[in-house]
Amino acid sequence: MRQYLAATVLASVVLASASPALAATDPLQKKVDQMTRSGVAGALLSVREPDGTVRTWTSGTAERGTGRPMVGADARFRIASNTKIVVAAAVMRLVAEGRVDLGAPVETYAPGLLDGRPITVRQLLTHTSGLPEYLDLVDPKGPLDDRTFLRLALDADPVGPGWSYANTNYLVAGMLIEKVTGQGFRSYTRQTVLRSLGDTYWPGKTETGIRGEHAHTYGVDPFNPASQGKKVVDTTQQPGYLFGASGGLISTPDDLNRFWQSLSPSTIKAMTARTVPAEDPPQGRQGLGIVQYPLSCGPVYMHGGGLPGVRSLSGRDRAGRAVTLYVTGVPRDEQALFSVFEAAMCR
Known part of the structure; x- marks a missing residue:
């Protein structure tokens, strides 16, 4: 592909x-x-x-x-939301391999992840899922991890109908990749869609700077x-x-x-x-x-x-x-x- x-x-x-x-x-x-x-x-x-x-x-x-x-x-530099095209390309690779169906609910691959909501993979990638923006809900003094971020979004009122841009969609897309492949989205994208890009990387848990010239x-x-x-x-x-998965890449x-x-x-x-x-x-x-x-x-x-x-x-x-x-x-x-x-x- x-x-x-x-x-x-x-x-x-x-x-x-x-x-x-x-x-x-x-x-x-x-x-x-x-x-x-x-x-x-x-x-x-x-x-x-x-x-x-x-x-x-x-x-x-x-x-x-x-x-x-x-x-x-x-x-x-930090490419921020340009990260989403990389994650979307990784999902499309799984689609091409027959491992993911764009029209299938996310919970087909990750039961319980979205509290039973029938949100499809396509709706995640097109920002039409109705999931609210988790960044608007984060307490910087509280727990800061993907599961907490998703819980905040699921506990809030949905948005829509129609298009509504939310980083939450790609937060979930990263979790979907993990469920389907058995490895984190960082590892999977490095091995596939980012394989030939030597200067692009996902920062580690404790990194706050940018490696090399910037x-x-x-x-x-x-x-x-x-x-x-x-x-x-x-x-x-x-x-x-x-x-x-919504904005962490450095390239x-x-x-x-x-x-x-x-x-x-x-x-x-x-x-x-x-x-x-x-x-x-x-x-x-x-x-x-x-x-x-x-x-x-x-x-x-x-x-x-x-x-x-x-x-x-x-x-x-x-x-x-x-x-x-x-x-x-x-x-x-x-x-x-x-x-x-x-x-x-x-x-």
């Missing part, structure tokens, strides 16, 4: 290090620079063409107060007393393990782009065969982990991610061009991210 593209030659052009004259006239560089002028510390845009050619544009700093330039496409992130952290609910602080240190822009290109046309077709209208992003249609989104140059397949101090968009078009964009800070205008993403995808 999964075939990773192998490029015999990797051409990398980093426009941020090009001559000042070239950078000044490049429209994508101008757009990336606009992001950092608007207040974020750093911005990175990386495009990988179907033939393996990579171009990367950066702006700003990797760490405020140091003058250190923004990192490149091979440096790591940029610092800056935002309002509701669980950090220094933020006091509104002050921007350095949010680089995070309990990434707790974000789990690089280049790895993410390679992952998108690894999705075969038949896989993408299966994941977008029965989409539902989504409110975020507006005009998007939610598939199985993938959002189909209309751009001026045609539809693209994408997902977004956000944690305190980092925002990202990542996806590909039908031809195989893959784009990943992330900023380290709080954008004044979230739509500006889509503007840069569209410019890169449609150029």
